[in-house]
Amino acid sequence: MTMLHLNINAPRESFELRVQHDIPLSGITALVGRSASGKSSLLRMIAGLDPCEGDIRFGSEVWQQGRKVMTPAHRRRIGFVFQDIRLFDHLNVTDNIQISGRWQTQPVDPQILPEIIDILDLGPLMDRPATRLSGGERQRVALARALVAAPRLLLLDEPLSGLDPQQKERLIPRIQLALKRAQCPAVFVSHDRAEVARFADRSIEISHGIITTTQDAPRSLRAKMTDRPNTATFAGQEIYVPNEWAVKAGDDVFFRLPAQQLTLTTTDPGQTSAAFCAPVKPIEKNGADTAKLVFENGQAIESDVVITGRNFCAKGKQLWLVSPNVTFVTD
C-alpha cells in the first residue's frame, strides 16, 4: 500500500509539532485532537500551505526534504476543504466547481463532474451565486470543487463543523460516496469522536503536537439489500438503511458496529429497539476482554466487550450481540 510518509517538526506557539508517521493512502483517516493540538497545522503542512522542517513523501514522490520544498502546494495535486469553506465569491456554483479546469495540467475524467454533482445533490444550485448559499450548501460545493479537480489526496479541516446534527446526518453518507466515486483517499481533522467513529477507517490522535495513539476502525460487515425499501438483511436479521445510501435491491451494503457500545446477552432479547441484534458465537478469546465473534453467515468481528463471568464467553456458546446503532460505510 502506498503511504504518505511524514517526518516533520515545526514550532507552534506553545509546543513543538513533531510527527513521525506513515498514513496509508487508502480510505479515510481521521486526525483527532482537542483544539490547538496541532492537527490543523499538520494538515496545512501536508498540503504545503504552512512551512515545516523534515521530510514529506507521497508514495515515492518527494514533497519536502529538510528545509527544501521540492513540490509547491499547487503541484501536489491534493484537494483541501477549508473549515471556513472559502468559495470564490465572485463566481456562481458552476464556475466555482469548474474553475480548477483552467489550472489543472493533468487531464480529468469528464464523467466525474456530473456524478459528483449528483451524489452531492448540487443540481438545483448550479446557477446560484456563491454568496447566496446556506452553510450546508457551501460545504457541499467546496467538497465538489475539490473532488472535481481529481486530487490524489483530499484533506478536510473540520468538514462538518458549523452544521446541525440533521445536516451532518445527511452529509456524511454523501461525503463517503463522493470520495469513493473519486477514488480519493482522505485525511480529515476532527475534534468530535462520534463523527470520527461514523466515517473514519482509522484514527490518529494528536495531543500537543505529538501523535499519542493510532487506531483502526472495526472491520466492516456486509449485508444484502432486500426488495423492500430501506431494508437489508444480515444473518437473517433486518437492518434499516437510510435513503442517502440509495442502494438497489440485491446490492451489498457495508456497515460497522460501534465497538464501545456493543452488548452481549445469553438469551435472545427478542423484539428490541436496538438497531442491530443477531445471534453470534465466540470462536477464540484474545486476552482478557476481547473475543472474535462469528455470525451465522460466517462473517466475524473482533469485539472488546468487557466480558464478565469466566464461562460467559466460552468458545462455541450461543450468544446474542446487540448494538444501539449501525454505521454505514462505502465498503
Next chain:
Amino acid sequence: MTELFTEIRPAVVLTLQLAGFSTVILMALATPLAWWLTVSKWRMRPLIEALVTLPLVLPPTVIGFYLLVMMNPNAPLGGAWLRLTGETLAFSFSGLLLASVIYSLPFAVQPLRTAFQSVGIGPREAATTLGASPLQAFFSVVLPLSRRGFLSAAVLSFAHTLGEFGIVLMVGGNIPGQTRVISIEIFNRVETLDYSGAHVLSLGLLVLSFIALAFTYFLSREPQS
C-alpha cells in the same frame, strides 16, 4: 463665450491627456507594487511603504524641486533621457507625466492595497490547492475579487492628477499647449484679473472632481443584500 472655449481648449485637452496617461501608467505600476506590499514578508518593507506614501505629505514644491534637479541634462536621469530622445525632460510633457505619476502614486497604491488585504489569503490558498500557480491565482481570483479597489484607484489617480498645481509649476512651467494645464491656466487668469475665465475652469474642475469622488464612494459601499 465661444472665444473663451477656444482659448481654454488646449489647457483642457492637455489636462485630460496628462490625467489619462498618468492613470494608465499608474495602474500598471501600482498593481504589482501594491501586491508586493501586501504579500511581502521582507523586514525592510516599511521603508518602501514610507517612500510610496511620501508624496502624500511632502509639499509638491519639494518633490518638484528634486525632480527638476534630477531632470537636469547634467544629472543621470535627465542626461539619459536627452541621449535617448533628444529632448530635455524638464519643461516637457514627458517630464510632467513622470512627475504626476510619482505625485499620484499613493492614490493608486492605497486603494489597491486595501482591496488586496480585504480579499485576504483565503481565496488564494483555495486556488493553490486546486492547482493554480501564484500568478494564476492572482489573475483569476484576487483580481476579480478586488475589482472595486481597481476602479477606485483609477478614479482617484485620475482626479488627483486633474488637480495638480505646485508640481506642474515646478517641473513643467507654463508653456501653452505643452505644460499649461487647467490649474495653471486658472492661476494665470486670476493673475490677469480675468475672473470669468477662471470661474468657468474652476467650476469645471470642481464638478468633475466631485463626480469622480462620489462615484468612488458609491463603489466602496457594501453591496446591499
